[in-house]
Amino acid sequence: MALSPFVCVSRPAQHIRDISDPEHPYSLEQLDVVNEENIECDDAGSHITVRFTPTVQHCSMATLIGLSIRVKLMRCLPRRFKVDIQLSPGSHASETEVNKQLNDKERVAAALENPNLSDMVDRCLVPSM
Numbered sequence: 001m002a003l004s005p006f007v008c009v010s011r012p013a014q015h016i017r018d019i020s021d022p023e024h025p026y027s028l029e030q031l032d033v034v035n036e037e038n039i040e041c042d043d044a045g046s047h048i049t050v051r052f053t054p055t056v057q058h059c060s061m062a063t064l065i066g067l068s069i070r071v072k073l074m075r076c077l078p079r080r081f082k083v084d085i086q087l088s089p090g091s092h093a094s095e096t097e098v099n100k101q102l103n104d105k106e107r108v109a110a111a112l113e114n115p116n117l118s119d120m121v122d123r124c125l126v127p128s129m
Contacts, residue, residue: 011076011077012039012041012048012050012073012077013034013035013036013039015072015073015076015077016028016029016034016050016069016072016073017029017034019034019065019068019069019072019124019125020123020124020125020126021033021055021061021065021124022061022064022065022068022120022123022124023061024055028052028065028069031055032053033052033053033054033055033065034050034052034053034069038050038051038052038053038088039051046080046081046082047081047082047083047084048073048077048081048082048083048084049083049084049085049086050069050073050083050084050085050086051086051087051088051089052065052066052069052085052086052087052088053087053088053091054087054091054092057091057092057093058092058093059092062087062092062094062098063098063101063102064117064120064121064124065124066085066087066098066101066102067102067108067111067112067117067121068121068124068125069085070083070085070102070108071112071121071125072125084103085099085102085103086099086102086103087099
């Protein structure tokens with residue numbers, strides 16, 4: 001059974017809006033790092049793209065933020081969805097490298113096997129669980 005377009009578009013935003021920024025006591029939505037306009041959902045194609053904008057171009061936490069978004073969506077959405085996490089174009093000095101890391105299954109799996117990094121992701125997700 002296919003989800004309605006409304007459900008597909010709204011659910012990803014609902015799941016990630018309360019993720020905490022790793023450096024600030026605010027959510028990603030409060031900092032305008034994520035917003036509904038930067039989420040594309042193709043329900044028929046089972047594909048979601050989330051673009052996020054770090055607060056500064058040299059944000060050292062961009063990979064952690066993207067990884068937190070990916071993990072949250074992996075935990076909340078049906079497995080049929082392929083999720084791409086990307087920096088908004090021109091929003092980060094290392095945009096290409098960060099995007100590559102965030103969408104490489106092996107790199108993501110290795111990152112999540114690191115207990116320190118996994119704990120950091122979980123801390124970012126606590127408010128949104």
